[in-house]
Amino acid sequence: DQQVKQNSPSLSVQEGRISILNCDYTNSMFDYFLWYKKYPAEGPTFLISISSIKDKNEDGRFTVFLNKSAKHLSLHIVPSQPGDSAVYFCAVPTSGTYKYIFGTGTRLKVLA
């Protein structure tokens, strides 16, 4: 049973518009969440994170929102740029360890 789910395998957005990527989790004990970005033929790279004591974290064009009651987080990219085209994974480090559980990923395509 997947503990971290990304239900949208792909998303296409026009350049300059907002991209919203979603992630759901099942375990209410999860207390920290990360987003990774992955380009083809490269390893994932850390993008942004959020602790469960917050409901929002912002870094430039990237904002992550956390809704603990719904067990849902989302990544907003505003404005979207063609260079943002990549696969985005949400991930959770299991409590007290560096054992990460990854979602299945969402492929974002930003159209010029």
Next chain:
Amino acid sequence: NAGVTQTPKFQVLKTGQSMTLQCAQDMNHEYMSWYRQDPGMGLRLIHYSVGAGITDQGEVPNGYNVSRSTTEDFPLRLLSAAPSQTSVYFCASVGAGGVDTQYFGPGTRLTVL
């Protein structure tokens, strides 16, 4: 500072062959791990190590062995390759800065015929 390096980038094996995927990091990170990425499955943890001489199983360890004789190196061994092990393999290490500081290698694409 090369970060996390993996060799080879590509490999084709026949069923039953064995091989070792190499991983090295030059950041003096204690924690290292191996993941496999399959379509529709995300990244799944195979094995991990919290330091030299210490390894443990992740979510999908069957068919793989690891060892950690030095801080820098964390090789992954396929004992008898099977087509189900066709995947992209990523090695990663985590720095002292905590869970945000996980760095991945570029990956090894393995095909088992």
